[in-house]
Structures are given as C-alpha cells and as structure tokens.
Amino acid sequence: MGNELRKEMKIAIDQLEVRAKLEGRRIVKAKGVKNIFIGEAYKDIKLNLKISSVLACEMTFSKKYEKSSPSSVLELIYACRGLNNTIEQLQRFQLSNLMSYPIDVIDYVDTLEQELSFAKGRTYERRSSSTKNSIPFCALCWKRTFSSDYYCKDHHSTRNHAIHKQAKNQLFTAIKTLCDDESTLEKYDYYQKGYLKGGRLAHNLYSWTASFAPNIQIPIVSHTLSDNPFDKTIASTIQTVKKIYPITASKLAPTLENKTVSDLKVWIIKIIDTLDSTEATVWAYKDVELWLKKSSEQELLSTLLNVLRRYEAFKTIQSATSTSGPTKGKNANVELRESIQRLAKQQREQTGKVNQSEIARKLDLSRQRISMLMKELEGKA
Numbered sequence: 001m002g003n004e005l006r007k008e009m010k011i012a013i014d015q016l017e018v019r020a021k022l023e024g025r026r027i028v029k030a031k032g033v034k035n036i037f038i039g040e041a042y043k044d045i046k047l048n049l050k051i052s053s054v055l056a057c058e059m060t061f062s063k064k065y066e067k068s069s070p071s072s073v074l075e076l077i078y079a080c081r082g083l084n085n086t087i088e089q090l091q092r093f094q095l096s097n098l099m100s101y102p103i104d105v106i107d108y109v110d111t112l113e114q115e116l117s118f119a120k121g122r123t124y125e126r127r128s129s130s131t132k133n134s135i136p137f138c139a140l141c142w143k144r145t146f147s148s149d150y151y152c153k154d155h156h157s158t159r160n161h162a163i164h165k166q167a168k169n170q171l172f173t174a175i176k177t178l179c180d181d182e183s184t185l186e187k188y189d190y191y192q193k194g195y196l197k198g199g200r201l202a203h204n205l206y207s208w209t210a211s212f213a214p215n216i217q218i219p220i221v222s223h224t225l226s227d228n229p230f231d232k233t234i235a236s237t238i239q240t241v242k243k244i245y246p247i248t249a250s251k252l253a254p255t256l257e258n259k260t261v262s263d264l265k266v267w268i269i270k271i272i273d274t275l276d277s278t279e280a281t282v283w284a285y286k287d288v289e290l291w292l293k294k295s296s297e298q299e300l301l302s303t304l305l306n307v308l309r310r311y312e313a314f315k316t317i318q319s320a321t322s323t324s325g326p327t328k329g330k331n332a333n334v335e336l337r338e339s340i341q342r343l344a345k346q347q348r349e350q351t352g353k354v355n356q357s358e359i360a361r362k363l364d365l366s367r368q369r370i371s372m373l374m375k376e377l378e379g380k381a
C-alpha cells in the first residue's frame with residue numbers, strides 16, 4: 001500500500017517539475033498566481049479511505065474537512081492548512097500512535113510524510129534558505145531537533161513559544177551567573193544589543209548550552225589479543241562519564257552498571273530511555289537509518305557522548321538561579337579585569353592615553369569586548 005503511494009507521489013512531483021520548467025515558473029509552498037503550488041502535484045492522488053478516516057480522527061483538520069475526510073493528498077494538505085503543517089501533523093501522528101495502529105497504517109503515514117518532506121525540499125523557498133545550517137540537537141537542550149531546524153518539540157519557537165522563551169531566559173541566567181568564558185560573554189553582549197537573530201542566534205544558543213559541560217573524548221585503550229577492544233573502550237568511557245558528568249551518571253546509575261554491551265544500538269536507546277522515554281521513541285524511529293543503522297561503533301559512541309554532555313549541561317543550566325552568587329561569572333574574571341586596568345595604567349603613563357586595540361591584542365580579545373569591560377570598570381570606579 002505504501003509502496004504504491006510512494007511511486008505515485010514521486011512521479012507526480014517529477015511531472016510538476018517538468019511543467020514548471022516549461023512554463024518558466026517556480027514550485028512554491030503557498031498558493032499564488034505567479035508560481036505553481038506544490039500541492040497541485042497531488043490533486044489526482046487518491047488517499048486510502050480507511051487511512052484518511054483514521055487521520056481525520058487523530059489529526060486537527062480545518063472546518064471543511066471535519067465532516068468529510070480528505071480524499072486526495074492535495075485535500076489532505078488543505079485539511080491541515082498547508083504543507084509544513086501536514087508534515088508536522090503526520091510526524092506527530094507517528095510518534096504518538098506507533099503502538100496503537102497496525103503496521104500498514106503507520107507505514108502508509110510514514111510514506112506520506114517522507115514524500116511530502118522530500119517534495120518540500122524541491123520548493124523554491126526551501127532552496128533559497130538552504131544556506132542556513134540546521135543543527136542535530138535542540139539549541140536549548142539535549143534532545144533531537146523536531147519539526148524545526150534548531151529546536152526540539154518542547155522548545156519549538158512558535159509552537160511552544162512560552163516554554164521556548166523560558167528556556168532561553170534560563171540559559172541567560174546561567175550565562176550571567178555561572179559562565180566565565182569571555183567569548184561566550186562577548187557574544188551574549190552582542191545578542192543583548194540585538195545583533196544576533198534567527199539561525200545565527202540558534203547556533204550560538206547551541207554552543208552556549210554545550211559550554212556548561214566539558215567535552216569527553218573517546219579513550220584510546222590498550223588491549224591484549226584475548227579481549228575485545230571495544231568492551232574496554234565502553235568500560236573506560238563509562239568511568240569517565242561517572243567522573244565528569246555526575247548529574248547524568250546518577251540518573252543513569254543502573255544502566256551504566258552493565259559493562260558488557262552486546263548491542264551498542266540497543267544500549268544507546270536504553271540509556272536515552274532512562275533519561276526520557278519519549279525521546280527514546282524519537283531515537284528508535286526518526287531517521288534511524290542515518291542515526292543508528294549506518295554508523296560505526298565509534299560514531300555511535302561519540303554521538304552518545306555528545307547527548308550526555310548536552311544533558312549534563314542542560315541540567316546545570318536548569319540549576320542556575322539568578323541569586324546563585326550574583327555576578328559569579330564576573331568575579332571569576334577578576335584577573336582579566338586587573339590585567340586591563342594594569343595595561344591601561346601603563347599606557348596612560350607612557351603616552352597619556354589608552355589604546356584599546358593594543359590591550360585587545362595583548363589579551364587576545366576583541367576590541368569591542370575590551371571597550372565594554374572598560375566601560376564597566378569605569379562605571380565601578
């Protein structure tokens with residue numbers, strides 16, 4: 001059932017592309033006069049009636065389709081109010097109903113979602129924005145991105161705006177109270193002045209989040225011929241995790257005790273499941289070919305370490321309160337501030353004025369950052 005649909009949908013989108021080329025028009029995601037709406041490719045592709053009525057029960061349709069379920073793929077797009085919403089709703093359906101419907105239903109919905117996502121990649125808007133790089137994990141936590149280039153389902157910037165904003169503010173609280181990394185503080189100043197927005201902001205949020213826990217490298221272990229080198233690598237990695245990521249290790253305690261791992265993929269899902277069971281479902285089913293099946297053991301392990309690092313960082317960020325030592329981060333850099341004052345004093349004595357660019361060079365910081373710190377120091381004086 002799904003295979004037939006896949007074939008039909010592929011042919012339809014190819015034909016629409018040929019037509020667009022001949023007419024000199026673009027394929028777009030929204031209906032308009034000048035361009036061709038992508039949905040037109042699917043106006044003759046019939047939906048399986050049984051599945052259409054299942055979707056009508058589980059998904060949110062526009063008024064018109066509440067009573068009579070959509071009969072074609074085009075009507076389904078209308079019922080969901082657009083291509084993006086259709087893909088999003090189909091993904092949500094799969095995640096929440098994996099166990100409740102027979103495999104052929106899930107399969108069919110999966111095909112629909114995949115083919116529509118593929119078609120979306122061929123629309124004009126998509127191509128023009130392909131320069132923005134999506135990120136693998138949510139910019140604000142440790143979960144996989146979902147229906148967004150930058151955020152997980154919980155932190156989706158439009159769907160869960162309030163939670164998104166709250167998580168962002170929590171990260172900022174952590175930066176203000178716990179962070180002493182100058183380059184993070186500098187970028188944060190840029191953000192506050194309104195220079196960082198959209199994708200660039202998301203990329204910064206992503207690395208700011210990670211900066212709250214150190215990186216762990218996969219250890220290189222020596223081994224004898226008789227033992228399996230990978231078992232030793234796992235055992236050694238677990239030891240490091242326990243030492244470096246205490247919050248994560250205590251949450252994972254029983255799962256980490258198992259030192260011989262017979263199936264790394266199963267083990268990884270089990271670990272994620274201990275952290276959050278919904279997230280484990282995402283791991284077990286979303287882009288599983290790419291994330292789990294086609295990866296080497298080394299790649300899998302480093303992906304897992306990345307998740308654990310982000311989990312530790314996320315929990316650390318969550319624990320920050322605006323009173324956890326006011327300006328602790330700033331105090332931590334007393335030394336830097338003293339260096340600036342010392343260099344400025346030297347310059348004043350030698351030349352009668354302060355050369356901020358030179359101070360920046362000597363301390364390996366940007367001139368803007370020095371300027372900001374000097375203003376702060378003058379304010380205190």
Ligand SMILES: [Zn+2]
Nearest residue numbers: 138141152155
């Ligand atoms: Zn998130």
